[in-house]
Amino acid sequence: MSAGVVRLEVVTDSAKPTLMVVDGHSLAYRAFFALPVENFTTKDNQHTNAIYGFLSMLVNLIKAEQPTHLAIAFDTSRHSFRTDEYPEYKATRSETPSEFRGQIPLLQDCLAAMSIPVLTKEGIEADDILATLAAQGSAQGFDVLVVSGDRDTIQLVNDQVTLLYPNVQGVSQLKRYDPVAVQERYGVRPEQYPDIAALVGETSDNLPGVPKVGEKTAVKWLTQFGTLDELLERSGEIKGVVGGNLRDHIEDVRRNRKLNRLLQDVELPLGPTDLETRPIDAQAVRDIFARLEFRTLLPRVFEAVGEDAPEEEHVATVALPDVAELAAEGLATWLKAATGDVAVEVTTAGGLPQRVGLAHGDDLVELSWSPQVQAALADWLASDAPKIFHDAKSQVKALHTAGMRVGGLAYDTNLAGWLLRPSYPDKTLADLVDRYLGEKLPEADPTQLVPETEGASPAQLAWFTARVATSLRTDVPESVDRVLREIELPTLITLADMELAGVAVSHEILSGFSQELGERAGRIAEESFAIIEREVNLGSPKQLQEVLFEQLELPKTRKTKTGYSTDAAVLADLQESHPHPFLDLLLQHREATKLRQIIESLDTAIRADHRIHTTYVQTGSQTGRLSSTDPNLQNIPVRTEESRRIRSAFQVGERYETLLTADYSQIEMRIMAHLSGDEGLIEAFNSGEDLHRFVGARVFGVEPEEVSSAMRTKVKAMSYGLVYGLSAFGLSKQLRIEQSEAKQLMMEYFARFGAVRDYLRASVLAAKEVGYTETIFGRRRPFPDLVSPNRVLRENAERAALNAPIQGSAADIMKIALFRIHSDLLDEGLASRVLLQIHDELVVEVAPGEWDATERIVRDRMGGAAELSVPLDVQVGRGGDWNEAAH
DNA sequence: CAAAACACGTA
DNA sequence: CGTACGTGTTTTGG
Missing domain, CATH: 1.10.150.20 (5' to 3' exonuclease, C-terminal subdomain)
Known part of the structure; x- marks a missing residue:
């Protein structure tokens, strides 16, 4: 036996072997609905919720029931002998989602790796296979466990055959049906259940039953007449409307009964004795689970079959290449030898480079920053020599601050990971190392002053980055790779410069306005307290609900999770239907305090250079837009005259002449x-x-x-x-x-x-x-x-x-215009620079004498960013502050 | 003390 | 029962 193969040994107390037969299709389908797909999607977008849910249930079952013999049956298609007989059978079922169907072959691969036989037969449903095996098994002296989510299998239950049936929700709980349990639940013996079902009908199979007849009536009749045949024979004795209904639908009942009888004589390639549990192929299971990104399931599989999980690859022990410490002198030689991609990791301190790690294959070097190192690095850094980063923007900013430009930006694993899965927050390199390499990035424990485990060094981080990039490159489709190279990477360089530039904001204007609003809010609060004759926290929705709906007895509004909404739209509605001075004051108070809060956060963000430097999060949206944080400069108020005073505080900086705003219309x-x-x-x-x-x-x-x-x-x-x-x-x-x-x-x-x-x-x-x-x-x-x-x-x-596609295409167009403007301004030696991007608007700081050239570049590049069947209209404004420039 | 809920600003 | 974001405050829950 090879080292990776584990015997699936089963020990049972009784001498009787246990045969477990499972309806794979119906249980996987239940799992598909029960588990949220967003938690079960692999990096290449393969859904795995049905597979995971089914295997999880199966593992629990094996552990609990310890079957000696096991098989899983699947349907082959919708088509079966039943649809031949009655074309409407199951015709109302909506098509099985392709996301589910796609999981079945993979599930069968998993079962193959676990050496569990999969049985299918053309034109035969899984339940018929279960019925056949159950019949053969009980005849051959097995205890039989039937696991199915289809009620028709109730008919199989007898003293040898027990049904495990999922509860309403999910597949985690299975209810055991032996003859006694069936009698308790349905009021009839198991073999009579199909008679009940034939009378009642089965909506999900599109088998109509007798109108007005439910379980209760059906049971009553069967108890009264003994058998279905007898009942149909003597249907004339049933009085009333239901009696008539029964007589009118006798043929339906006969058809239903015919269709819900499970075949017990299907010819199968394997019989019960062939289904003895066999050793699982540990390596194969590991491989397919890795592909499906199942981590916790692996040990559970081995535990269920009574074995220790095989040694995992100890990711922590993956040997990291040695790192050579270089001096400036050695760097030139090293760089000359390093042809092709070089991964770079620059650590920074106080916005300046501190150490540099470089990785070229397994050749890792590191340097501490010094003027000599900078001199030795500068030309290579600015050259087209291809460089790979993880989250280059912050590093590029430090390098730009040190006076170095970065050329040859060939890949950014942060951006690539986002482009591939924009909805998944793979924020850090460690996330990507885990996801794409299946390894663990060594990280120092931040809670320890003197960490026991050493984090990866800069060169080692670069090494991981290069390997993640290699993996990503095989995953990223061509069209997405083009977006990365032709839109995102040039945009990254531009954003680095925009963030460094910042925008000049007047503290005087802001603080004056803030004080004014503070006083106003205070007055409004006082006034409103007088009206309601008590003091509440106007910022607390909870307290406001008390005032509005209990004290003032205003009508209840839109429900929220915790009560009733007090948002502006709701208050405006209320004001119209039940005018009350408190409502108006509350709205005014909200407005004043909201504005004040925005102003305060802006004011505290002003740095020593009198400018605000936001951070653009390039991976911050699912559509391709940028987002802006610390502070967010993409949601500065504009709608009301008063709020626009905030924009007046955003002003042209020293040594510049004016601000230019340009926005795309519609x-x-x-x-x-x-x-x-x-x-x-x-x-x-x-x-x-x-x-x-x-x-x-x-x-x-x-x-x-x-x-x-x-x-x-x-x-x-x-x-x-x-x-x-x-x-x-x-x-x-x-x-x-x-x-x-x-x-x-x-x-x-x-x-x-x-x-x-x-x-x-x-x-x-x-x-x-x-x-x-x-x-x-x-x-x-x-x-x-x-x-x-x-x-x-x-x-x-x-x-x-x-x-x-609409929002995303707009974002693409704006990004293309943005980096081209940035690049043109630099190429033409202009000092004018782009400061802000607000989705469809740019704010540019124009140097003295550069208005015409800047406006030309902005108009050309924005208007020409894409060839559409309609023109891209660009509106340009000019002024000393943002508000003025917007007109 | 961190997370959730609510409210609200922008494109 | 309208997409995409970020931030501040209050409340909640451990």
Whole structure:
């Protein structure tokens, strides 16, 4: 016996062997619904929830029941002798999701590795195989355990045969049915159960029964008449409506009974004695579990068969290559010899480089930062020599700060990991090492002052990064790899410079405004306390609920998890139906304190250079957008006149002349026009007419100049809502109109712009097929939930999938424009620089005398970032502060 | 003390 | 029952 093979030995107390036969299909299907798919998806998007759930249950069963003989039966297809007989059989069942079907072959691979026989037969259902084996087994003196989620198997139960049937939820709990338990639960002997089922019918199999007859009536009749035949014979004796129903449906009952009888004489290649449990192939199990990313299941499998888990590869003992400490002199030679990819890890301190680790294959070197090292490194770093990083941006920033440019950025494992799985937060290199190498990155225990375990050194981190990159490169599809190389990596360099530049913000303006708002909030609070004659914390939804719904006895609003909502929309509704001075004051208080809070957080973020340096998280969204943190500069208020005073505090910096803002107008609608090819919408953008006026004219059948502002508001909401998968319900709510009117509006809209609806439908359908959406440039976003049996999950996924290519393409376009602008400004030797990106807007700081050149670059690059069937319209503004520049 | 819930700002 | 984000406050739960 080879070292990796373990005997599956079974010890039972009784001399009688135990045969366990399992309906693989029905139990895996239950597991599929019971386990959330998001927790069971591998890195290449293979769903494993059904496999995991089934194996988990099986392992528990083997452990508990200790069968000496074991087999799993599967259906081959929907088609069977029953569908031949009665084509409507199971016809109402919705198609099995492809995500489930795809798991069956893999599950069978697992079973093969575990040396468990899998039985199937063309035209025969799994339950017939179970029935046959159960009959043969009990005849041959086995104790038989039938495991199935199909109620028809109840008929198999007798003194030798016990059924294990899953409880309503999931597969973790199995209920044991022996003849006594069946009698208790159903009121009849097991062999009579099919008679009951024939009378009652089986909705899930599309077998209608006798109307108005449920379990209770069926049991009563059978007890009364003894057998089904007798009952049907003497159906005339049954009185009333049900008696008539029975007589009218006798043929249905006979058919049902015929179909639900399980075959006990199927010809099978293996009989019970052939199913003796055999040694499992430890290596094969390990391999397939690794592929399915099952970690906890492996030891459980071995435990269940009474063996210790075989030695795991001790990841911690994977030998790390030695690291050579280099001095500046040795570096040039080393770099010259290192052809091809070199992985780099720069540790930083105080925003400057500290140590540098380099990995070229297993050749690892490290250096401490010094002017000599910098001099020896600079040319290579700026050159096209390919370099691989994990999360390059922070390292690039430190290098830029030290006065070095980074060229040849060939790969970033952080970005690649995100592009492959944008919804999974593989934040750190350690996460990726675990996921893609199956190893553990040595990390120092941060809780220990003097760590017992040494963390990986910079060169070793670079070594891991290079190996993760190799693995990722085999996983990342070509189109996604292009997004990485042609969009994300150039964007990374640009973002590094934007973050370093920061934006000048006036503390004076902010603190003055903050004080003003603070005083106002105080006054409002006082006033509102006077009205309700007590003091509450206006920031506490819980206390507000007391005041609003108990003290003031206002009508209860939208429910939340913990009570009733007090959000602004709800308060505005309340104010309309039940005007109360407290409501108005509360809204004003919210507004003032919210603004003040934003101002305060901005103020504390101003650094010594009088500028705010946000951090753009390039992997921060699932669609391809950037996000901004510490502080978030992408949600600075703009909607009200007063809130725009905050934007006035964002000012042109010293030695610069003015701010330039540039934004895409209606970029998402333009992308919709392009993707859908809708001629009306394309014409709208080419006509030069105001978009919503044009659309309004078409929808309402009037001349553009006759479009009223109410009409314009409606089509505008409709147009924007489209991009988000808005429903008639949502539209009616937003516009405060009747649902019927909203429905009508949507009808009219699609009557004129039908290609838009066609595109949106086709796009979601295509995503359902392939499992992901794709932007114009090839960025992908997986959507496993599109085939979820859970309606809420599925519909959420549908809306997100509808939006993803549109929002994502817009993000791609903006990124392309952004790095090209950045690169043009540098190439032309201009000092002007991009400071902020707010999804469809850029803020640029323009140096004296550079306005014309900068504006030209910005307009050209934004307008020319993509060739669509409609023009990309760019609005440019100029001013000394952000608010002024926006006009 | 950390996490959840709520509310609200932007595109 | 409208997509994508981040942040602050209060409340909750261990």
